[in-house]
Amino acid sequence: MGTLTEKIREAAAKVLTEGRAEVVVGYGPGPLPYRNRLVAVRSAEEVNRLVWPSFGVLNPANALHKLRGQKVALVATGCVSRAVVVLLQEGQVKREEVYLLGVPCPGMLDPAKVRALAAKVTRVEDDLSDRVLVTTSEGKKEIAREELLRANCLSCRHPSPPLYDELIEAPARPVSAEPYAQVEEIEGLSPSARWAWFEKEIVSRCLRCYACRQACPLCYCPTCFVDDSRPQWVGKTRDPVDTALYHLVRAYHLTGRCVDCGSCEAACPQGIPLRLLTKKLEKEALSAFGFEAGLDPEAPLLFTDFREDDPEDFMITHELKAAGKI
Amino acid sequence: MSWEPKIIAFLCNWCSYAGADLAGVSRLRYPPSIRIVRVPCSSRVSPAMILDALKSGADGVLVSGCHPGDCHYLTGNLYARRRFYMLKKLLEFAGIEPERVQFAWISASEGDVFAKVVTEITERVKALGPNTKFRKVLRETGA
Amino acid sequence: MLYVLPQEKLSSWLKGLSEKYRLFVPVSAEGFGPYEGELYLEARTRLSVKEFFLPWREPLLRFEARPGAVPEPVAGPEEKRVVFGVRPCDAKGVALIEKVFSEDEPFRRRREGTFLVGLMCREPGSQCFGWAMGLDPFAGEGLDLLFVEREGRYLVSLFTARARELLDENFAPADEEAARALENEREAFRQKYAAAPALEKLKEAPLLALYEAPFWEELALPCLNCGACTFLCPTCYCFDVQDEVVGGEGVRVRLPDACMFELYSRHASGHNPRRSPVARFRNRFLHKFKYFLDLYGEPLCVGCGRCIEECPAGVNLWDIIRTMSEV
Numbered sequence: 001m002g003t004l005t006e007k008i009r010e011a012a013a014k015v016l017t018e019g020r021a022e023v024v025v026g027y028g029p030g031p032l033p034y035r036n037r038l039v040a041v042r043s044a045e046e047v048n049r050l051v052w053p054s055f056g057v058l059n060p061a062n063a064l065h066k067l068r069g070q071k072v073a074l075v076a077t078g079c080v081s082r083a084v085v086v087l088l089q090e091g092q093v094k095r096e097e098v099y100l101l102g103v104p105c106p107g108m109l110d111p112a113k114v115r116a117l118a119a120k121v122t123r124v125e126d127d128l129s130d131r132v133l134v135t136t137s138e139g140k141k142e143i144a145r146e147e148l149l150r151a152n153c154l155s156c157r158h159p160s161p162p163l164y165d166e167l168i169e170a171p172a173r174p175v176s177a178e179p180y181a182q183v184e185e186i187e188g189l190s191p192s193a194r195w196a197w198f199e200k201e202i203v204s205r206c207l208r209c210y211a212c213r214q215a216c217p218l219c220y221c222p223t224c225f226v227d228d229s230r231p232q233w234v235g236k237t238r239d240p241v242d243t244a245l246y247h248l249v250r251a252y253h254l255t256g257r258c259v260d261c262g263s264c265e266a267a268c269p270q271g272i273p274l275r276l277l278t279k280k281l282e283k284e285a286l287s288a289f290g291f292e293a294g295l296d297p298e299a300p301l302l303f304t305d306f307r308e309d310d311p312e313d314f315m316i317t318h319e320l321k322a323a324g325k326i
Numbered sequence: 327m328s329w330e331p332k333i334i335a336f337l338c339n340w341c342s343y344a345g346a347d348l349a350g351v352s353r354l355r356y357p358p359s360i361r362i363v364r365v366p367c368s369s370r371v372s373p374a375m376i377l378d379a380l381k382s383g384a385d386g387v388l389v390s391g392c393h394p395g396d397c398h399y400l401t402g403n404l405y406a407r408r409r410f411y412m413l414k415k416l417l418e419f420a421g422i423e424p425e426r427v428q429f430a431w432i433s434a435s436e437g438d439v440f441a442k443v444v445t446e447i448t449e450r451v452k453a454l455g456p457n458t459k460f461r462k463v464l465r466e467t468g469a
Numbered sequence: 470m471l472y473v474l475p476q477e478k479l480s481s482w483l484k485g486l487s488e489k490y491r492l493f494v495p496v497s498a499e500g501f502g503p504y505e506g507e508l509y510l511e512a513r514t515r516l517s518v519k520e521f522f523l524p525w526r527e528p529l530l531r532f533e534a535r536p537g538a539v540p541e542p543v544a545g546p547e548e549k550r551v552v553f554g555v556r557p558c559d560a561k562g563v564a565l566i567e568k569v570f571s572e573d574e575p576f577r578r579r580r581e582g583t584f585l586v587g588l589m590c591r592e593p594g595s596q597c598f599g600w601a602m603g604l605d606p607f608a609g610e611g612l613d614l615l616f617v618e619r620e621g622r623y624l625v626s627l628f629t630a631r632a633r634e635l636l637d638e639n640f641a642p643a644d645e646e647a648a649r650a651l652e653n654e655r656e657a658f659r660q661k662y663a664a665a666p667a668l669e670k671l672k673e674a675p676l677l678a679l680y681e682a683p684f685w686e687e688l689a690l691p692c693l694n695c696g697a698c699t700f701l702c703p704t705c706y707c708f709d710v711q712d713e714v715v716g717g718e719g720v721r722v723r724l725p726d727a728c729m730f731e732l733y734s735r736h737a738s739g740h741n742p743r744r745s746p747v748a749r750f751r752n753r754f755l756h757k758f759k760y761f762l763d764l765y766g767e768p769l770c771v772g773c774g775r776c777i778e779e780c781p782a783g784v785n786l787w788d789i790i791r792t793m794s795e796v
C-alpha cells in the first residue's frame with residue numbers, strides 16, 4: 001500500500017465521503033521542523049492537509065470539547081484511543097459522537113531531543129525506518145530513530161488502539177519491555193534525594209502556566225481545583241509549596257486515568273519531567289490492583305471499584321497488628 | 327519546652343471519632359499532639375485536605391475510618407482504601423516522609439487502639455522533626 | 470557616547486560590578502541568575518528580563534488576618550541591581566511594559582534600581598523577527614549600556630547618564646574607526662531588515678472588522694489556552710492580585726496571570742465576557758496587534774520568537790499577523 005500518511009489520508013477521505021463523521025481531527029505539518037499542528041478536515045478534498053505526525057506530541061482527544069455537537073473522527077493511535085475510552089467511561093463523550101480511525105503507532109519523535117542535536121534544526125525526515133535524517137546548522141545528521149523517540153513512546157505498552165471503528169493496516173511498535181525504568185530509577189533514590197529531585201526538576205522550574213493541564217485530554221473540569229477560591233487549596237504564585245501541591249494533586253487526580261500520552265510533558269515550556277509522577281501511579285495501579293487505564297469502556301475505573309482483598313499493609317493499624325502491638 | 331508535633335486527625339464520625347471519644351472516657355493516656363477533624367466518612371477525605379493540613383503547618387496527618395465491612399455508608403471506606411494506598415505511594419515517590427501521613431481503621435470500641443496509634447504516630451513524627459519541607463511560609467520579599 | 474572594552478577584560482569588570490551591586494547574568498539557556506563566574510551567551514535565554522520587573526510574587530500589603538486590622542504597604546527591595554547580557558528585544562520589552570506601568574510603584578522602584586546592560590546578538594535566532602515589529606536593536610531602547618562584540622573587543626554604547634558609574638578604567642573612549650565600525654553594523658542591519666508592512670495594514674484595519682473576522686475559530690483550534698506564550702513573552706504584563714493568609718498573618722501579592730485563562734476575565738458574579746477559548750485567543754492577539762498598536766503606536770511585541778519556538782501546539786504568530794493584516 002502506501003506510506004502511513006497516504007493510508008491516513010485515504011481512510012479519512014472515506015470517512016468523510018461515507019458520512020461516518022463530519023470532521024476528521026488529526027495533524028498537519030507545523031510551522032517548525034519539530035512541530036506538527038492539529039487540523040480539522042471537513043471534506044475529502046482537504047485530506048491532503050493530514051500527515052502522519054512525527055511530532056504529534058499533543059493528544060487530539062483534547063480537542064473533542066471544542067467540537068461538541070459534531071460527529072468527530074479522530075486519527076487515533078494507542079494513547080489517543082485509550083484517552084477516549086476513559087472519556088467514555090466518565091461520561092464525557094458518547095460513543096456515537098466519536099469515530100476512531102485507529103492507527104497502530106510506530107512511536108513519535110521528541111522535539112526536545114531533536115532540538116538538542118544542534119543550534120538550529122532546519123529539517124527532519126522521518127520515514128519510520130530505523131534512522132532519521134536531521135538537517136542542521138552543523139550539517140546533516142543521521143540518527144537512530146530509537147534515540148529520538150519520546151520517553152512515553154519508549155515505555156508504551158499499548159501502541160495499537162484498543163478501541164477503534166476501523167484500523168489502518170500498519171506495523172505498531174513492539175510493546176515496551178521496560179515501561180517503568182525511569183520510575184524505578186527514582187524509586188531507587190533515598191527519600192531526601194527524591195525530594196531533591198522533585199524540588200529541583202519539577203517544583204523550582206514550574207511557571208504555573210498550566211500547559212500540562214490544558215494539554216491533558218483528561219483534565220476537563222470546568223473549574224480546576226487550582227482555581228477554587230472557597231476554600232483556596234493552592235496559592236497561585238510560583239511559591240514552592242503551592243507549586244508542589246499543584247503537581248501532586250493534579251497527578252493524583254489522574255490516578256487510574258492517565259494513559260501516558262505524554263502531552264503534559266510535551267506541552268511544558270520548561271521541559272519538566274511531569275510524566276514520572278503519573279507513571280509511578282500507573283505502575284502501582286498495575287502491580288497492586290492489576291488495573292490499566294483506558295482499555296475497556298465498559299469496565300469500572302480504578303477508583304470506582306474495590307475488591308475485598310485490596311492491599312492494606314500500608315496502613316499503620318495493619319503494621320501495628322502484625323507487630324503484635326495492638 | 328521541647329517541640330511537640332501537631333498532628334491533624336481526620337476521623338470518621340461513626341467509628342474512629344467514637345473510638346477517640348471512648349479513649350477519652352476511659353481515661354486512656356495519649357500525647358496531646360492530636361487535633362481532630364470529624365468527617366462523615368473516611369472517604370470524605372481528599373488528598374487536597376491532607377496536603378493542605380501539611381501546608382498549613384501540621385507535622386503529621388492521620389486519617390482513620392471504620393473497618394472494611396463496617397462502614398456506615400456500606401462501601402465508603404472500601405473506596406477510600408484504594409485512594410489512600412495510591413496517595414501514600416505518590417507522596418513517598420515525591421520524597422515526602424511517608425511516616426508523616428498515616429491511615430488507620432479504628433472502630434468505635436477500640437479506644438485503646440486509638441490511644442496506641444496516636445502514641446505511635448507522635449513518636450514517629452517526633453523522630454522526623456518539624457515539617458519544614460511542605461509548610462507554607464509567607465515571605466514579605468518578592469522574587 | 471561610545472567606549473571600547475577588550476574582550477578579555479569582561480570578567481574582571483563583571484567581578485568588580487558584583488562587588489558593588491547585585492549582578493545578574495544569563496546563567497543557562499533557561500534564564501538569568503546571580504553572577505558566579507559562569508556566563509551563557511550563545512543565544513537569548515528562555516525566560517526574559519521581564520521577571521526582574523514583574524516578578525512571580527510582588528508583595529503589596531501586609532496585614533493581620535483579624536477584623537479591624539489595618540494593612541500596611543510593603544516596602545520593596547532597595548538595593549541596586551545590574552543585569553548583564555540583556556538582548557535588545559528583551560530590553561525593548563521592558564520599555565513597552567513601562568508605557569503601561571510608569572506610575573506603578575513597585576514597577577517603578579524596580580526599574581529605577583536596575584541597570585540593564587545589553588548584549589547584541591551575533592545573528593538573529595531562527596524565529597526572531599524583532600525588526601519586523603519596528604525594533605532597532607542598536608537604538609538601545611530600555612538599555613543603559615549596549616555591548617556589541619566585534620573582532621575581539623566590545624563596542625559599548627552609553628544610553629543613560631547614570632550608567633557612567635558602572636564603567637571601570639578598562640573602558641576607553643572609542644576612536645573614529647570604532648565609531649565607524651559600529652555605524653557600519655547598524656547600517657548593514659537596516660539594509661537587511663525592515664519593519665513588516667503588516668503593521669501599517671493593522672493600524673489602518675477597522676477594529677470591528679478584525680474582531681468579527683471569521684478566521685479566529687480555525688486559528689484557535691490547536692491552541693491549548695495555556696499560559697506558556699504569555700509567561701515567556703517579554704511584553705505580556707497581565708496580573709492577578711491574591712491574598713495569602715497563613716495562620717493569623719497575611720500578605721497581598723501581585724502575580725503574573727494570563728488572559729488565556731478562563732478565570733482571568735470571570736466576574737465575581739460568575740459572568741464571563743470571554744468564556745470561550747476562541748474569544749480569549751482572539752483577545753490576546755487583538756490586544757498585542759491592534760488595541761496596544763492603536764493606543765501607543767507600536768505593537769506589544771518585540772519579535773523575540775519565543776512564542777513560536779515554544780508553543781507546544783504549533784500556533785504560529787506570523788500566520789496570525791498575516792491573516793489579521795489581510796482583513
